[in-house]
Amino acid sequence: MSRDWVAASVRARALARRRLGPAGARRLATAAGADEAVTALADTSYGHDVRSGDTMARAQYGIGAALLWNLRVLGGWVPRPGVPALRALAAAFEVANIDEHLRSLHGEPAGPTSRLGSFATAWPRVVVTTSVHDLRTVLATSAWGDPGGEGTRTISLYLRAAWMARVAATLPMTASWMQSSAALLVTRERLLAARGGPGAVGDGLAPPARGGGAVLVGPPASRAASGAGARRCAGSA
Numbered sequence: 001m002s003r004d005w006v007a008a009s010v011r012a013r014a015l016a017r018r019r020l021g022p023a024g025a026r027r028l029a030t031a032a033g034a035d036e037a038v039t040a041l042a043d044t045s046y047g048h049d050v051r052s053g054d055t056m057a058r059a060q061y062g063i064g065a066a067l068l069w070n071l072r073v074l075g076g077w078v079p080r081p082g083v084p085a086l087r088a089l090a091a092a093f094e095v096a097n098i099d100e101h102l103r104s105l106h107g108e109p110a111g112p113t114s115r116l117g118s119f120a121t122a123w124p125r126v127v128v129t130t131s132v133h134d135l136r137t138v139l140a141t142s143a144w145g146d147p148g149g150e151g152t153r154t155i156s157l158y159l160r161a162a163w164m165a166r167v168a169a170t171l172p173m174t175a176s177w178m179q180s181s182a183a184l185l186v187t188r189e190r191l192l193a194a195r196g197g198p199g200a201v202g203d204g205l206a207p208p209a210r211g212g213g214a215v216l217v218g219p220p221a222s223r224a225a226s227g228a229g230a231r232r233c234a235g236s237a
Contacts, residue, residue, distance in 0.1 A: 008078040018045040088170040090119035
């Protein structure tokens with residue numbers, strides 16, 4: 001192992017030791033109320049972005065911001081070959097940013113977005129778009145690819161399925177986690193379709209979820225009619 005990788009490993013372990021862990025998570029879960037939990041969280045490593053007195057929504061955003069900040073710090077330590085793995089993980093924050101931008105394009109209240117820095121895939125070009133059509137065009141010419149439509153749900157499902165596939169391809173050790181996540185995504189869409197929910201078409205899945213989900217869990221799981229069925233198919237994929 002090179003000296004650079006040793007230094008990055010030491011830094012990663014130091015960051016990992018600052019996590020709450022099971023005991024810390026239990027303390028938060030047993031707090032007397034949300035305000036007490038947020039105050040306790042502000043006294044931990046998450047205090048980088050969580051402040052005592054924050055609303056629950058602001059604290060939840062701060063938790064993600066603290067995680068992203070640590071990923072960016074680690075990105076400054078790992079050798080160049082290790083950056084794609086961190087960028088793939090951080091892409092989940094870009095998906096969340098795009099969700100917020102879509103809300104603003106539709107004139108809806110939008111929450112804060114994350115600072116991605118060098119981990120951005122298409123965000124610097126997405127954030128300046130002024131229409132959903134332009135947003136789709138930017139995605140289609142980026143590593144994300146064409147979401148296949150301009151509906152908010154279509155884009156959202158596509159990006160989540162694409163992110164799962166990207167992480168699994170970049171970090172093979174996460175494949176089982178991503179398969180489980182994709183199975184849940186696919187199953188949720190099928191159940192919504194069965195109940196007449198929005199966004200699902202054809203065989204019960206919006207095309208992006210059908211195609212993206214099948215990449216990870218396989219066509220049998222993407223056609224499963226229940227959560228148990230999807231789990232069985234995903235487990236045998």
